[in-house]
Amino acid sequence: MxxxxxxxxxxxxxxxxxxxxxxxxxxxxxxxxxxxxxxxxxxxxxxxxxxxxxxxxxxxxxxxxxxxxxxxxxxxxxxxxxxxxxxxxxxxxxxxxxxxxxxxxxxxxxxxxxxxxxxxxxxxxxxxxxxxxxxxxxxxxxxxxxxxxxxxxxxxxxxxxxxxxxxxxxxxxxxxxxxxxxxxxxxxxxxxxxxxxxxxxxxxxxxxxxxxxxxxxxxxxxxxxxxxxxxxxxxxxxxxxxxxxxxxxxxxxxxxxxxxxxxxxxxxxxxxxxxxxxxxxxxxHHPVVLRLYYLSQHYRTPVTYTDESLVLARKQAEHLIEGRSALASLIAQPAQDAVKGSSPAPVRELASMASDLSLRFFEAMDDDFNTALALSRLYVFSREAVRVSQMRPIGHDPQAQHEALRLALTTFDHLVSILGFDLPRSSVELVRGERALALDAATIEAAIARRAELRRQRKWSEADAIREQLLTQGIVLEDGSHGTTWRRA
RNA sequence: GGCGACGUGGCCAAGUGGUUAAGGCAGGGGUCUGCAAAACCCCUAUCGGCGGUUCGAUUCCGCCCGUCGCCUCCA
Missing domain, CATH: 3.40.50.620 (HUPs)
Incomplete structure (x- = not known):
């Protein structure tokens, strides 16, 4: 090339x-x-x-x-x-x-x-x-x-x-x-x-x-x-x-x-x-957000700066972070978590997609450093990683699957590093400024614990009140299968 | 006035002489959920206008319209 x-x-x-x-x-x-x-x-x-x-x-x-x-x-x-x-x-x-x-x-x-x-x-x-x-x-x-x-x-x-x-x-x-x-x-x-x-x-x-x-x-x-x-x-x-x-x-x-x-x-x-x-x-804004903003257009394109464009870039940064953590969570997924009927095919496909991603990334960059196109390919891969991570596919020959996934993660990290990104582990870190300071994590965790107890008692309206209260302070609660997580809006 | 760039879906933004015109945001529908959020799935464009070249142009050429930059310090 x-x-x-x-x-x-x-x-x-x-x-x-x-x-x-x-x-x-x-x-x-x-x-x-x-x-x-x-x-x-x-x-x-x-x-x-x-x-x-x-x-x-x-x-x-x-x-x-x-x-x-x-x-x-x-x-x-x-x-x-x-x-x-x-x-x-x-x-x-x-x-x-x-x-x-x-x-x-x-x-x-x-x-x-x-x-x-x-x-x-x-x-x-x-x-x-x-x-x-x-x-x-x-x-x-x-x-x-x-x-x-x-x-x-x-x-x-x-x-x-x-x-x-x-x-x-x-x-x-x-x-x-x-x-x-x-x-x-x-x-x-x-x-x-x-x-x-x-x-x-x-x-x-x-x-x-x-x-x-x-x-x-x-x-x-x-x-x-x-x-x-x-x-x-x-x-x-x-x-x-x-x-x-x-x-x-x-x-x-x-x-x-x-x-x-x-x-x-x-x-x-x-x-x-x-x-x-x-x-x-x-x-x-986190530095990753600003960098991503720049790289989202071709470098020779004149751009008009607006505050909203950085908000957009932040959402794109979240995709990269979530794709990466999906991959990491798959690797951390133990074999005994396997459910009946799971198939190794999604992992195999994800792994082969990673090597294809690499080729397509280089192809884009070789053409006068087309970072916008290179990024779009990272997003597509990220979305797929998230999709596969929700399938809980590990179970058949877990060692081979973990190995394939580790390789995929290495590829992903490598490509991201070529663009100079030092990605935070969690997209929570992308938010800065006043909104990031509104509430500290311990307070939020305590509120989540209170709400969890209310939910156990099926006191939905009281539990919802806590959630809404946090929302007014910029904190969004998300109830997942492994408990409640929070993030900044 | 001279030189140049740009005009792609509601918004941001890649790209190509001819199978499905990347990706993101927003929006609509769905799965999931106590509700919600998130996530995932599905859906939404003929490429400023008029001519020309071509079997065929969004992609090449010309003109027009519009936006912008440089020509002075400037990344």
Whole structure:
């Protein structure tokens, strides 16, 4: 089975053929100016799954994700709060790690930072000037000469005229061409700066990724990923800088961009002040729910975030958890529980369904990481596991059946882990926030015990009153054959 | 204005040139239950509109309508 990945550069799905071992994978990370919001997390969870899946396909992966810790807004925030820009960056870099750890996102192999890559950036700018691809007009700035790079626009698929139409020159800039962009910016008062051959200053927005990518992964890489809003100008400019500097093409073989996360009719962004942070979302929802929300659509599909969509995701998460516990309960079912007329056929079929599930899961993931389809196959299997678990089928050759079921469970757990899920044992844990705090388990258990006694006495209306009382507090009672269980509504 | 994406059942959302268009939610019917809940079973779509290509299109092409994004900081 071959993996196919959609490449923004060719606008097609292409068979994945890395340059070598390990796979060189760079993702444009955060500008740590505030806590990551749900749009950021969509990117990083997606990359986490891609990375895990590449590993699953047998590739070793070197995954690099940067922090753009030198930035106008970080500087502005530091000034307004009376702390250094570095302190702001540090605070929200930590915030990033907290959020991602909660979401079970595997850490990158390395997290380069602009502030620690200055010499590499200067070296690259010098090379670009020497090659005629950049110029220093003498005002302390250095600009990239877009006209020197004929294939400029190939990633975002726009022509020189297109770019020109949208280009702007700010007062004080001395560009030869409005399309040119800054590689180095002369220092202003109150701003952090570094010495350079062009005077004190700091890097422009795009050069840092070219430099960090090169520093950590070499001149050419396999996968370069990021948010859709980076295609132009950021990634376009990275290509221009890197390919001009190294004279190697392509800079990145596969350009991967996710679909944007929108709120209402606009994208979720710090600058639009319409964002929800990961941390506040996790106060109300289990991390599995948020991850499942992201993976329920294809990663390239733009999605509109609503609170209800997370409620939907929670219900889907319950299916996975219930399917898994059904399987576990079958394995725990002792042979003497067998009832007359039970048949081994359902277990046999379930076991063979598990191996088929595996094939279909990989088939879906091989097609540009179709997690939505892969998940649907897990749901179908889960439902079947629940169905079979209700049959009490163990009894004929229990050892062989248990073995088959254990294998099925291993398969299921493995597939779920490829998607990065750390499933809780019980769906009760999926509910968080106020509703989870309303009543503690001991109180609920005590009420259940009182109600059980009333039921024994066939005092139905009194027993029902207890149930209804709990329901008003968000607790649902379910009377099963082995007693009463509860869950949060 | 330029570039691009999307429009699939009540809602969310996969997918395909031709046997039954995944899956989830909600809804209806049923089994089970003291009642209920849960679970399980069954049921609910011809794919925005108009043309074209084709033996055949929801899937390819064109136009139209609608929604949205990028073109400026942005994951």
């Amino acid at each position: 071959t993996l196919r990945i959609y490449n923004t550069l060719s606008r097609r799905k292409e068979e994945f053929q890395p340059l070598g071992d390990p796979v060189r994978f760079y993702c444009c990370g955060m500008t740590p100016k505030f806590h990551p919001h749900l749009g950021h997390a969509k990117l990083f969870v997606t990359m986490d799954v891609i990375r895990r899946y590449l590993g699953e396909k047998g590739y070793r992966v070197r995954y690099v994700q940067n922090f753009t810790d030198v930035d106008d807004k970080i500087i502005a925030r530091g000034l307004s709060e009376g702390v250094s820009a570095a302190a702001v960056a540090r605070r929200y870099t930590d915030g990033y790690f907290h959020s991602m750890e909660a979401l079970n996102v595997q850490p990158a192999d390395v997290y380069p930072r602009v502030s620690q890559t200055i010499s590499g950036i200067i070296e690259m700018i010098q090379g670009l000037i020497a090659g005629g691809n950049a110029y220093a007009p003498g005002n302390g700035d250095v600009y990239f000469r877009v006209a020197s790079f004929p294939s400029y626009g190939k990633l975002s698929h726009r022509t020189a005229d297109d770019v020109l139409a949208g280009a702007r020159v700010t007062v004080g800039e001395e560009k030869e061409d409005p399309r040119d962009f800054a590689l180095w910016k002369a220092a202003k008062e109150d701003e952090p700066s570094w010495p350079s051959p062009w005077g004190a200053g700091r890097p422009g927005w795009h050069i840092e990724c070219s430099a960090m990518s090169r520093q950590e992964l070499g001149d050419q890489i396999d996968i370069h990923a990021g948010g859709p809003d980076l295609i132009f100008p950021h990634h376009e400019n990275e290509i221009a800088q890197s390919e001009s500097f190294t004279h190697k093409e392509p800079f990145a073989r596969y350009w991967v961009h996710i679909g944007q996360l929108n709120v209402g009719s606009e994208k979720m962004a710090h600058s639009l002040n319409n964002f929800t942070t990961v941390l506040e979302t996790l106060e109300r």
